[in-house]
Amino acid sequence: MVNKSALVYDDLMQKIDGEVYKLGTYLPSENQLCELYGISRETGRKALAALAENGYIQKIRGKGSLVIEHRQYEFPVSGIVSYKELAQKLHITTKNVVYDYEPNGTLPVAAFASLGVDLTEAPVTVIKRVRVIDDEPDIIDKDYILKTVVPEVPKRAAEDSLYAYFEDELELEIGYATKEITMEPANAEDRQQLHLDDGAYMAVVRSVTSLTDARAFQFTESRHRADKFRFRDFARRQHNPL
Amino acid sequence: MVNKSALVYDDLMQKIDGEVYKLGTYLPSENQLCELYGISRETGRKALAALAENGYIQKIRGKGSLVIEHRQYEFPVSGIVSYKELAQKLHITTKNVVYDYEPNGTLPVAAFASLGVDLTEAPVTVIKRVRVIDDEPDIIDKDYILKTVVPEVPKRAAEDSLYAYFEDELELEIGYATKEITMEPANAEDRQQLHLDDGAYMAVVRSVTSLTDARAFQFTESRHRADKFRFRDFARRQHNPL
DNA sequence: TAGTGGTCTAGACCACTAG
């Protein structure tokens, strides 16, 4: 048996998404969850804490766990989710055109300096792709993958899903990412790949992704047409952090 | 005594910030924390889980809690932090000019529709402010505060800090916020208040803030000069959500 | 083998909400 609290989390999440537990109503109480799932109270509380953290519920003392408005998945992304996963979740068809592939490249360190990167001359695999959504090229993704961690990235993985390759084939465990969003004028490459005019603006998302052993291994610069960009975030106020 | 795990969290966080525990080193083990603070293991684990969630550490099984690169606070904001708090943390001096104040306004519902707002004709207090950073006006904030929750917002609170007024004076408990970032062309008001040219772009952050009892009460449209905008985010990959 | 973190339990006491 695996992770009881994760099973409870998944079950409750699906029932919220499926409106078994509707917006504005309360989940079963913690004691009821103990009986329903045959678990101890702290185990159920872990599942509830994760639901609260992810914006599904608000816990109210003396009352219960209230289901709240939840809109996590919006294009392009909040959290760490691969495009393939996201496209499936949203029932969008995205095409994925690899327009540059360089197995022996070098990391453009300067671009990621503000994210705390202090490598120099790191050997990487470079992959540049255009994401086509509804027959319109909207996003350029430039990925730099450290060869010290992933010696080789087959082109086929770039055409399908890098995450699937890292996690399913190489069995790497992706841990966390730091990302930074800025706005910048479109450059020549942007204008060419996305068919933009002079004076166009881009939303640029630069991110550094690390494994669960804390090795940073993937550096991504994602450049979005400004008019198609939308980022959603859910955050809790930290009175005390717990 | 309050919240032991929060005390432990604060202490560890300060020691990480103060480099008592340096980047790339390990915190004391969970058993050591039990002895150090006189707590049970689960209590210490709560503190560690919160540190991991906020990007201070990466827990590695069999090894320990590794201190990782952490850059949460960057202007303008990630998470729910007031400008006043942020300015203090970053040692920035921001001026705050209220240029419009309407005690009997109406919520512009359409602007917040994509955030799940379905109110109509809600009476609000309207506050419009310009944030001046380093003698340059960079941000317009338009706040709409529901009169059903906060009957009155004194102008003085708008000139100081709305959060301080809500939390310290009214003792409201702010719970969470949903925010959305988009990129939009500057409008006439933007150009006038921020002295921008035609063709300028803005980063627009719209947010809905709710109390811990899940009542949405504050709607904010924050409009940033594109070239000054920077948003940073830390996210964990959810293999399983716990 | 010893030490680390990951999970789960059963029980306790407290603070808040509702009737």
Added chain:
DNA sequence: TAGTGGTCTAGACCACTAC
């Protein structure tokens, strides 16, 4: 008063890392 969530405990067993 009964029911809810908030916190903490002491102990157990497991999986992984390092030696």
